[in-house]
Amino acid sequence: MNTLIIYCHPSKKSYTYSILEQLQTLFAQENWQVAISDLYAMNFQSDMSEAEYEREGFAKIDLPIPADVKVEHQKLEWADCVLFVYPVWWSDCPAKLKGWFDRVYSVGYAYGHRPQMQPMKTIPFGAVICTAGHPNAFLEEIGIAQSMQTVMLEDRLGKRFEHKEMLILGGTLDLEKVRAEHQQKLKELALKIKTCCG
Numbered sequence: 001m002n003t004l005i006i007y008c009h010p011s012k013k014s015y016t017y018s019i020l021e022q023l024q025t026l027f028a029q030e031n032w033q034v035a036i037s038d039l040y041a042m043n044f045q046s047d048m049s050e051a052e053y054e055r056e057g058f059a060k061i062d063l064p065i066p067a068d069v070k071v072e073h074q075k076l077e078w079a080d081c082v083l084f085v086y087p088v089w090w091s092d093c094p095a096k097l098k099g100w101f102d103r104v105y106s107v108g109y110a111y112g113h114r115p116q117m118q119p120m121k122t123i124p125f126g127a128v129i130c131t132a133g134h135p136n137a138f139l140e141e142i143g144i145a146q147s148m149q150t151v152m153l154e155d156r157l158g159k160r161f162e163h164k165e166m167l168i169l170g171g172t173l174d175l176e177k178v179r180a181e182h183q184q185k186l187k188e189l190a191l192k193i194k195t196c197c198g
C-alpha cells in the first residue's frame with residue numbers, strides 16, 4: 001500500500017513531529033510504502049504567484065502548472081492513502097498547508113474538470129490528524145472541532161477521497177494526560193486504513 005503524508009510543522013522538537021514518527025513506525029510494521037511531503041523541509045512555496053492566479057482564478061487550464069505542483073500531483077496519483085498531519089493554528093491548519101491546497105488543488109485537476117485534462121483520481125482513504133492545545137471537549141463546546149471537520153473533510157478532502165477520517169489530538173497543553181489516548185487513536189486509525197485498503 002502506498003501512503004502519502006502531507007506533513008506541516010517547522011520543528012522536529014514538536015509533539016506533532018512525534019506523531020509523524022509514530023505513524024511511520026505503525027506503517028513500517030505493515031510494510032507499507034511511505035512518502036512524505038514535509039512542507040517546511042521542502043521549503044514548499046505556499047503563496048500563489050500572479051501567473052498561477054491567472055490560471056486558477058479564470059480557469060485557463062491551458063496555462064502551465066508549476067513543476068513543484070506537478071510533483072505533488074504525481075504523489076497523489078501514486079497514493080492509496082493520504083494523511084494530512086499538522087498542528088491547529090488559529091483554528092485551522094498552518095498557512096503553509098493552506099497554501100498547499102491553494103496551489104496543488106489546480107483547476108481542471110482537483111475540481112472544475114474539463115475533457116482535455118486528466119482529473120485527480122479518487123483516493124481510497126484520506127485522513128486528517130491535527131494536534132491542538134485545547135482539549136477536544138472545549139473545541140467541541142465552542143464549535144471549532146465541528147468547523148474544522150467541515151472544512152477539512154467536506155471541502156478540502158471532499159469527494160476526492162472514498163473513506164475519510166479526522167483525528168483531533170487535543171489537550172496537548174497537558175501532554176501527559178492525553179499522550180496514551182492519542183497513541184491509541186493512531187493505532188485505531190492504522191487498523192481502519194488496513195481494513196479499508198491494506
Ligand SMILES: Cc1cc2nc3c(=O)[nH]c(=O)nc-3n(C[C@H](O)[C@H](O)[C@H](O)COP(=O)(O)O)c2cc1C
Pocket residue numbers: 009013014015016017087088089090091092130131132133134135172
Ligand atoms: C501560532 C499558534 C496558534 C495556535 N492556535 C491554536 C488554536 O487555535 N487552538 C488550539 O487548540 N491550539 C492552538 N495552538 C496550540 C497548538 O495547536 C499546539 O501547541 C500543538 O497542537 C502541539 O504542539 P507542537 O506540535 O507545536 O509541539 C496554537 C499554537 C501556535 C504556535
